[in-house]
Structures are given as C-alpha cells and as structure tokens.
Amino acid sequence: MGAARSYASVPAGSWSSPCPSGPPAFVFDIDGVLIRGKRVLPEALDALTTPDGRWRYPVVFMTNGGGVCEARKAAQLTEWLRAPVTADQASGGGRTAQGLDPRVVILSHTPMRDLVPELADVPVLVSGRGDVLQVARSYGLRRALHTRELGAAMPAATPFTKYPPAAAEKENARSQPGRTTTNTTVAAAADTGAPASSSSSASTSSSSGAGGGEARGSPASSANGADSSAPGPGPDPVRDLGLGTEYRDAQLIIDVLTGGGVPARSPAAAAVAGSPPVKLYFSNPDLLWANEFPRPRFGQGAFAHMVLSLHSRLTGGGRPHHVTFFGKPNPQPYRLAERLLLAQALRMGLPLPEAPTGAGPASGADSGPTARGPPFSGIYAIGDNPAADVRGANAAGAPWVSVLVRTGVFQGPGPNCDVDAARIAVDDVADAVGAALHHTRSHRWHSMR
Numbered sequence: 126m127g128a129a130r131s132y133a134s135v136p137a138g139s140w141s142s143p144c145p146s147g148p149p150a151f152v153f154d155i156d157g158v159l160i161r162g163k164r165v166l167p168e169a170l171d172a173l174t175t176p177d178g179r180w181r182y183p184v185v186f187m188t189n190g191g192g193v194c195e196a197r198k199a200a201q202l203t204e205w206l207r208a209p210v211t212a213d214q215a216s217g218g219g220r221t222a223q224g225l226d227p228r229v230v231i232l233s234h235t236p237m238r239d240l241v242p243e244l245a246d247v248p249v250l251v252s253g254r255g256d257v258l259q260v261a262r263s264y265g266l267r268r269a270l271h272t273r274e275l276g277a278a279m280p281a282a283t284p285f286t287k288y289p290p291a292a293a294e295k296e297n298a299r300s301q302p303g304r305t306t307t308n309t310t311v312a313a314a315a316d317t318g319a320p321a322s323s324s325s326s327a328s329t330s331s332s333s334g335a336g337g338g339e340a341r342g343s344p345a346s347s348a349n350g351a352d353s354s355a356p357g358p359g360p361d362p363v364r365d366l367g368l369g370t371e372y373r374d375a376q377l378i379i380d381v382l383t384g385g386g387v388p389a390r391s392p393a394a395a396a397v398a399g400s401p402p403v404k405l406y407f408s409n410p411d412l413l414w415a416n417e418f419p420r421p422r423f424g425q426g427a428f429a430h431m432v433l434s435l436h437s438r439l440t441g442g443g444r445p446h447h448v449t450f451f452g453k454p455n456p457q458p459y460r461l462a463e464r465l466l467l468a469q470a471l472r473m474g475l476p477l478p479e480a481p482t483g484a485g486p487a488s489g490a491d492s493g494p495t496a497r498g499p500p501f502s503g504i505y506a507i508g509d510n511p512a513a514d515v516r517g518a519n520a521a522g523a524p525w526v527s528v529l530v531r532t533g534v535f536q537g538p539g540p541n542c543d544v545d546a547a548r549i550a551v552d553d554v555a556d557a558v559g560a561a562l563h564h565t566r567s568h569r570w571h572s573m574r
C-alpha cells in the first residue's frame with residue numbers, strides 16, 4: 126500500500142514519541158471503522174499482515190460495544206474480517222485455524238474485570254442486552270443478577286414490561302427481591318450494538334421472552350407501536366415509544382440506588398437503615414454510534430443520561446454517590462490496551478527498546494506494568510467517533526496517535542473534527558493504516574537526524 130490518498134495531520138513538532146525506535150502498534154475501533162451496519166471493510170488489515178499470515182505489528186481491537194464475551198467477539202471478528210488472524214504465542218503472531226485470539230479484543234466491559242476483587246461476592250445488578258449476565262459471571266461476579274430477573278420477581282415494579290410465565294424462567298427463583306440487600310452494586314453494562322451482537326442479542330432475548338423490548342427500535346419498528354399485549358385500555362406509552370427495556374432498567378436501577386440496595390425500600394427507610402451507597406458503573410459513555418442508518422444512533426451514553434437525569438429529578442438534584450464510566454474515552458481501556466500490546470509484542474519476539482522512565486501516561490495511578498511507558502514508536506488508535514476514539518487517544522498521551530476516519534460517526538464538515546481534533550484524519554481504514562505507517566517511517570527518520 127502506498128501513502129494515504131489524502132490526509133490532514135497535526136504538525137509533527139507538537140508530538141514526539143518517547144520511543145521512536147520501537148515498533149508501531151495498532152488499535153482498531155470496530156463499528157464505523159472495520160464494519161458499518163452489515164458492511165465489512167477488512168482489506169486494510171492486509172497491509173498489517175505478512176504474506177504467510179502473520180501480524181507485522183501488535184494489533185488490538187478495542188470497541189465500546191459489548192454484550193458478548195471476548196472469545197465470542199473474537200470469533201465474530203474472525204468471520205467478519207474473513208481472515209483467521211491471531212496473535213497466538215505459539216505461532217508468533219500468525220494466523221491459525223483458531224482465528225483471532227480473544228486476548229486482543231477489548232470490549233466496553235473488558236476492563237471491568239478489575240472490579241472483580243471488590244465485587245465478586247456482593248450482589249450486582251446487571252443491565253444490558255445480549256449476554257451481559259453471562260459476561261459478568263464469566264468475569265467472576267458470582268452474585269450477578271440481570272434486571273429481567275429482578276423485574277420478573279416483582280412484576281408490579283415495572284408494570285409496562287411483559288415477563289414470561291413464571292415456569293418459563295426457573296432462574297427467577299434465584300432472584301427474589303430479598304436477595305438484593307444492602308451494598309448492591311448496579312453495573313449498567315449495556316451493549317451499544319455492534320452489528321452481530323445486536324442481532325444476536327435481540328434473538329437471544331426474544332427467544333427467552335424477556336420483556337419483548339430488547340431489540341433496538343428501528344424507525345420502522347418504533348413507529349409500529351400497536352401491540353395487542355399492551356396492558357389496560359388505550360395506548361401503552363412505553364411500548365409506543367419503544368422504551369420497554371430501557372424503561373424497565375431505568376426504573377429498577379433507580380429503585381436499587383435510592384433504596385440503598387433494596388428496590389422496594391424508600392429512600393427515607395434506606396437512610397434510617399444506614400445502608401452504604403450503591404455504586405453505579407456504566408461500561409460505555411457513547412451518546413452516539415453508527416450503523417447503516419444515515420445518521421448516528423443513540424448509544425448507551427443516552428441511557429446513562431436518562432438514568433442520571435431521572436435520579437437527579439427524583440432526588441432534588443442529587444447524583445448517585447459513586448458513578449464510574451468505563452469505555453472510551455475513559456482511561457481504563459487504553460491502559461489495558463497498552464498491557465495487551467506489550468504482551469503481544471513479547472509473544473511475537475519483536476525487539477523492544479527500553480522506554481525511558483516517566484515516559485508513560487500522565488496518570489500514574491492506573492498505569493500498572495506500563496508505568497515506564499509502552500515501548501512503541503506510536504500506538505495508532507483508528508476510530509470514527511471523535512468524542513470517544515479521538516478524545517481518548519489524545520488523552521492517553523504519547524505514544525498514542527489518534528487517527529480519525531469518515532466511515533462512521535464523524536461525517537465532517539471539514540477533514541477533521543473541530544472539537545476533538547485527531548492527529549491524523551483520513552477517509553477510511555485503508556488510508557488510516559497507510560498514513561500510520563507513513564507517520565511511523567517519517568517520525569523515525571526525523572528522530573535519527
């Protein structure tokens with residue numbers, strides 16, 4: 126691949142790699158970069174693999190989507206990208222029949238594994254589509270409970286939500302409200318809807334009959350609000366707006382937050398009981414994401430706004446005591462990516478220079494093993510969402526290099542985003558890879574002068 130067809134770049138003098146002699150590394154966003162709706166744009170990865178199918182450089186796929194476990198996402202990517210690529214240590218980073226190594230996939234909730242030591246044995250209420258409950262349990266959250274289970278155990282709490290007959294969900298036996306006692310932690314880990322996970326999560330939930338509202342409402346389906354199962358006379362405003370699942374989850378999350386972990390308890394009673402504050406985690410702050418619809422769609426960030434706004438209205442302006450957002454542009458996935466890229470580079474046997482002390486990210490608290498700074502000439506973060514991908518990479522500091530493409534959320538005007546300006550702005554992922562490799566070569570050349 127030659128140089129990029131066109132790109133805008135921030136002046137080189139404003140950026141310097143602490144490790145110009147190190148190899149480059151690549152972090153790909155998925156939705157809007159490699160995939161849009163049902164279209165796949167994988168050819169760019171060819172420039173990063175050798176003729177015999179090895180990665181030339183460390184690569185991580187990092188998305189604010191989720192709702193599936195990392196292994197399943199790796200299998201999906203293997204299929205979508207039509208190339209069984211892996212960073213398997215045995216093959217030194219080659220392609221194998223097993224496909225993509227799950228260790229190079231970071232989903233919105235992957236960094237939440239770090240919560241497990243604290244939350245493994247406390248009740249955790251999980252909200253979201255897809256397999257979020259299985260994901261939480263696979264991480265080691267042994268007392269995780271999904272909102273559909275909690276809602277089914279006390280249907281009057283969410284009167285506009287349909288639940289399957291009691292016999293259909295034996296799991297409900299484990300979800301009596303009494304189990305949700307003090308110190309419940311609410312983890313709102315919704316999926317923003319990666320292409321395959323949104324369709325698979327919709328089918329998963331509809332086959333379980335949980336609520337009937339898991340599928341993201343397309344313009345057509347939300348306009349088609351007639352539903353013979355709507356309770357009571359007249360239109361059901363919740364179902365007409367296509368808010369079934371979000372309504373249920375917002376209601377239950379706020380019940381648990383304001384009830385000090387007991388959804389049926391009043392805030393006053395919770396205060397008398399001296400219940401510790403319930404912690405609230407969101408796996409993804411994206412307000413918008415891109416699918417095949419011409420304009421960006423609401424993501425989990427919209428749901429978070431809804432929950433926090435409702436909480437504020439109900440409590441006279443209060444914000445939950447403890448709210449944490451994971452997902453880009455927050456730092457957790459970037460620190461995790463650095464660790465995974467470094468581990469991959471070591472498995473690949475790449476020569477790594479010693480990174481200078483203090484070259485690492487500005488925030489030392491969660492720098493972990495990479496406190497000395499990842500030994501890469503650049504970590505090219507290729508994304509379509511300025512508020513997530515670009516802002517996050519810019520905040521992560523050197524050697525991160527933000528690369529913005531125009532195949533997703535960002536559509537202009539102009540070649541770059543005014544608010545969150547990428548270091549490199551190009552048309553698509555193929556140009557992004559070309560520009561990144563060009564940037565690496567020129568940066569190395571300048572550093573040797």
Ligand SMILES: [Mg+2]
Binds near residue numbers: 415
């Ligand atoms: Mg994206």
